Amino acid sequence: MTGRDIRARLAADPDLGAGNVLPKLFEHGADPGGPGAAFDQPVDGHPAGSALTLGALRERVEARAAWWHAHGIGPRDPVAVYVSGSADTLLSFLALTWLGAIPALMNQYLTGDTAAAYLRKLGATALVTDPVHRERLAGGDLGGLALHADAADTGGGDPGSAPAPYRHHADDPIAVTHSSGTTRMPAAVVHSHASLFAAMRLFRLTAPRARGAERILSTLPAAHAAGISALNMALCLRSDLLFLSTQNDGAAVVDAIESWRPTGVLGFAATWAQLARQDLAARDLDSVSLWFNTGDCAHEPHIRRLVAAGSRETATRDGVRRMPGSSFVDGLGSTEMGHSAFHITHTRTTGRYGRCVGVPHGFAEVALLDTATGREVPAGQVGQLGLKAPTLAPGYWNDSAATYRNRLGGYYLTGDLMYRDEAGYYYHVDRAVDAVDLGGGEHLYTAMSEERILGACPDVHDCTVVSDRVGGQVVTDVLLALHDGADPDADRTPAVRTALTPAAAATLRRVVVISDADLITGPTGKVRKFLMRQRHRARSAEAGVGA
Structure with missing residues (x-):
């Protein structure tokens, strides 16, 4: 069965969502020998960079699901995941959602005191760490956990004893991730089965697979909502995927591009800033045709350096030819937004910059609001971004006040200040704070x-x-x-x-x-x-x- 056939079957399945992509692929006849995922660190005897087939990925997930099930974890149990590598993070996510539990993914770089305070507010049933993070939390008040597991142990379950996959409802919480914490203690954001899959369902499954999505290198934080979405996207599109465990080392990312030869690279603005510091002209980046940014919009000087690298297929008088230079898809998103609400594509020949994030996706209803009056501001005037979209997170875990504080007239207030021009393009000027x-x-x-x-x-x-x-x-x-x-x-x-x-x-x-x-x-x-x-x-x- 072709990848296109699988995508069509997935798109027609009303029960498919962010919490059950892996079992649904097998339900719809995906080839177990097809692409699963690769990670930059060894996991369960698989060397770093070694691709797990879809069947091998399921076996590793079933082993973890069996381990957690044997230790009493089941539907609706919140389980915190505070580990170093993308493999342990994402395999834990897949295993816990297999059981209907709620993985609360924590960024590996959180300091011990911040992580402990976050855990206390989270009120998790269980926690999984590795030696680095267990030491970081030593002596801290973790809020009376019933179970504190080591990530290495969880892979030792018997795959054959894993229970059947949990059947999710659209509104079921399938993950808790947290904001970046740039202005305060990280906020615990809840994602539902439907919300974190809405963009995938609405246009990625039904549209042809984008050029550059055949072989994906992800530099996104695995513990972020964007990390979950990257994994699910690669699985649904039947793309090869290598997931890195760090985003802040530009040299390491360039090394990975040269050795793994991706066609597309996913990341945040901070990663592009690191890449732009490298001598890209001296490196072999010709495989890359697409850079995809989410979160904060990227800076023009960084984008221009990236689109000058790589190569992409271009229609010419002589047919489709591979030409120097790549594409950069920019936008604006956040943990709470669930997916970028805007999009714009840059190449070496485009020139609409000045923090232009393009136009809204079809699923996003946006308004630039005067928060004092609740009314929309006219073109050319700065207002705060309000968003209505099926991708929006339902709210904040254990914090109803924060959930409702950022709502106005039915819109979620993202905290971003923007204006739009007469042509309908949107420009980001600052965070309100x-x-x-x-x-x-x-x-x-x-x-x-x-x-x-x-x-x-x-x-x-x-x-x-x-x-x-x-x-x-x-x-x-x-x-x-x-x-x-x-x-x-x-x-x-x-x-x-x-x-x-x-x-x-x-x-x-x-x-x-x-x-x-x-x-x-x-x-x-x-x-x-x-x-x-x-x-x-x-x-x-x-x-x-x-x-």
Whole structure:
């Protein structure tokens, strides 16, 4: 049976969702010898990078399902997963959903104290860790768990004793993942069987498989909603998949591209920033025809470096030819949104940038709202993004107040500030918590300012805009992290000032070169701006700057 036939059968199955893709593939006749998944770390005797067939993947999942079942885990039991590798994370997800349990996937980079506090709020029945994370949690109050398992043990169950797969309802919770925690304690987001599969059902299963999706390298965090979706997408499209366990090492990602030869690479904006620092022209990236971004939209300088690499099939007068240069699909999403709500495709010849995230997907109803009145703002005016979509997470685990706090007029408020142009394209300017009101109708939008500074200063690979009030006035410092070999003593103040809007430029106090070590990032690699602001303010006060 062909992959297209399988996709058609899956698309016609009303019971298919994010929690049962693996058993449904076998129900609809998928070849056990076809593609399952590969991981960058050894698992259950399989070497790192060794592809598990679909049949081998099912056996490994059944072994874990049998182990958990024998230890009393069943439907509706929340089980926290706090491990290092993508294999243990995703095999745990598949096994626990096989039982109807609710895997609560935790990012491997969470610190021990944050993880312990998160676990207490989660109220999980059980927890699975590895030696690294067990040590990280040592001595902490984990909230009275009934079972604390070692990931290595869970693969030792008897696959033949696994119970039949649980039958999910559309509203059943099939995972809890958490936000990046860039502004606060990570929020535990619930995903349902239907919501986390809605985009797959609505257009990916019914449309032809995209060019570049034949052989997928995922650099997404396995413990993120996007990681689950990447796994399910590859399985449904019958694509080869290699799932990496780290997103913050650009050199390692490039090495994986050269050795594994993917046609498409999935990632977050932080990964593209790391890749853009590499000498891509000196590496063999010709296999890549597609880069796919989700989460925060990517910066123009990073996109331009990536689309200059790779190659893609292009229609010419002489037929379809493979030409230099790749495509980059950008958008805007979040844990709560479940899937990017917008999309735009960049190539070497496109030019719609300026943090343009394109147009909404067909399943997304969007509105840019004045939160004071609840009304939509006109074209050209910045408003907060409101979203209605079947991909939206149902809410926050054990936090009804947060679930309802971000709703307005039937829309979920994402916390993103955007405007749309007369042609219907949408542009992201900032997160609402990061924007600074300058008075007189003027605002400093930090994300848009950083985009413009990166474009004006090609020797800068990352920057953070920090504003504060001194003597009743807003003052702004711009922190620059430089590419290797850039002159740290060069005066970039004129270029930075020109890149800012006049109102923002009037607040500019200093341009400061920082090291990569000075960038504070969260578990998904995003810069934690509020911590950057706090630390910079403290250092400025100690130095007597602005006093």
